[in-house]
Amino acid sequence: MINYLSDTITLPTDAMMQSIQEAKLGDDVYGQDETVNHLEEFAAKLTGKEAACFMPSGTMANLASIMAYCPRGTKALVGDESDIYIFEAGGASVCGGIMYEPIRTQSDGSLSIEDLTNAIPIDKNDPQFALPALICLENTHNRCGGKALSLDYLSEIKRFGDENHIPIYMDGARVFNAALSLGVDIKEITQHVDSLQFCLSKGLSAPVGSIVSGTKQHINEVRRIRKMLGGGMRQAGILAAPALVALQTMIDRLTEDHQKAKRLAKELEAIDGIEVETKDVHSNIIMFKIINENFTWKSFLEAAEKNNVIFSEMGYGRIRAVIHRHITDDDITSTIKIIKEILHSNIIKAY
Structure with a gap:
């Protein structure tokens, strides 16, 4: 997970x-x-x-x-x-x-x-x-x-x-x-x-x-x-x-979390159907929205969890991802792959 x-x-x-x-x-x-x-x-x-x-x-x-x-x-x-x-x-x-x-x-x-x-x-x-x-x-x-x-x-x-x-x-x-x-x-x-x-x-x-x-x-x-x-x-x-x-x-290593957060935000920004501003990422928290008509924030969270990725909802339909020391670079790579597959598979079904 x-x-x-x-x-x-x-x-x-x-x-x-x-x-x-x-x-x-x-x-x-x-x-x-x-x-x-x-x-x-x-x-x-x-x-x-x-x-x-x-x-x-x-x-x-x-x-x-x-x-x-x-x-x-x-x-x-x-x-x-x-x-x-x-x-x-x-x-x-x-x-x-x-x-x-x-x-x-x-x-x-x-x-x-x-x-x-x-x-x-x-x-x-x-x-x-x-x-x-x-x-x-x-x-x-x-x-x-x-x-x-x-x-x-x-x-x-x-x-x-x-x-x-x-x-x-x-x-x-x-x-x-x-x-x-x-x-x-x-x-x-x-x-x-x-x-x-x-x-x-x-x-x-x-x-x-x-x-x-x-x-x-x-x-x-x-x-x-x-x-x-x-x-x-x-x-x-x-x-x-x-x-x-x-x-x-453990204080100085928090910088690693910030760097990974910027990477995750940048890769999310490149996905069609995701709205995120990389310039808004100051630390280890990323907020993004799903702008794919086949999903609500709730259905996206449910689909992500079924694929072993857990996020949270933070009001106004925003989804929060918090980076911490247990999140690896490989985890971020896998996360991006899973999100792309979720969004793509449902677009195909819709048509």
């Missing part, structure tokens, strides 16, 4: 599995797991922040961070195409009494300053309005095809946040992909946000977990909320050890 469903399907490396056997363990709720402590210190330094907290998942990392910033009855400004808004079950509203205000997502994944400005009440003393307490960004942006936010934009949004006394939080699940796409050190991105989370179990291939990094004050509050949400873990070094190996060994 050639599986483009997500980079979350990546399996840990042999070195990660070996690290579990050698991990020094303790009770992480009491701060006594040496391996978790080492991971958090390493992650904080890597992202240029004061502190970090190991989280069971990116969803909990986002939820705990939003709740740490936003008192009940305030609002978080989120992209209307963001994972936080669409794919995380309304957690901040359910658990934190926080209002999401969806802001129109631009094609590059950004939220315009004009739209953000319009989300701030002119009279902040008017009791009718929920006040914005946080701006949430996503980088790279999943539903915009893995696009990386530009450094100029990040600088602009940070300045806007400071002027309006609203912190900037980044859902940076694939932020290392963003840094490699832009050709910069991760700190060139993180300097423009007050805090962020990044995923360890996507392209980095660790089995479980995400990191929140930010100020010591923010991380202390995130840690408290993690406990409240049921995310306090005991001998979590078993999970932290492979995560540390991932950060130490």
Whole structure:
């Protein structure tokens, strides 16, 4: 099976599995797991922040961070195409009494300053309005095809946040992909946000977990909320050890995923009945559409899976392919061959 469903399907490396056997363990709720402590210190330094907290998942990392910033009855400004808004079950509203205000997502994944400005009440003393307490960004942006936010934009949004006394939080699940796409050190991105989370179990291939990094004050509050949400873990070094190996060994190889994504997009673009823009491929995510009248996106996905290729649908009839370290050059060659055969065979049947 050639599986483009997500980079979350990546399996840990042999070195990660070996690290579990050698991990020094303790009770992480009491701060006594040496391996978790080492991971958090390493992650904080890597992202240029004061502190970090190991989280069971990116969803909990986002939820705990939003709740740490936003008192009940305030609002978080989120992209209307963001994972936080669409794919995380309304957690901040359910658990934190926080209002999401969806802001129109631009094609590059950004939220315009004009739209953000319009989300701030002119009279902040008017009791009718929920006040914005946080701006949430996503980088790279999943539903915009893995696009990386530009450094100029990040600088602009940070300045806007400071002027309006609203912190900037980044859902940076694939932020290392963003840094490699832009050709910069991760700190060139993180300097423009007050805090962020990044995923360890996507392209980095660790089995479980995400990191929140930010100020010591923010991380202390995130840690408290993690406990409240049921995310306090005991001998979590078993999970932290492979995560540390991932950060130490797997970041640079993400470039290979980007290169393969560009190759796949270019070859898809050459197929009659496929619509894809290679210039829109910034990282490891490709979005394409089927423009063959014999197929809907659903029937195409079903036909592909019957031929041992798995994609996902990402709204508006778009099909998503995510490249990860288990996708080989031969897999891409086979994928293109299979897609051509699927489309060609159904055209023949139609006539």
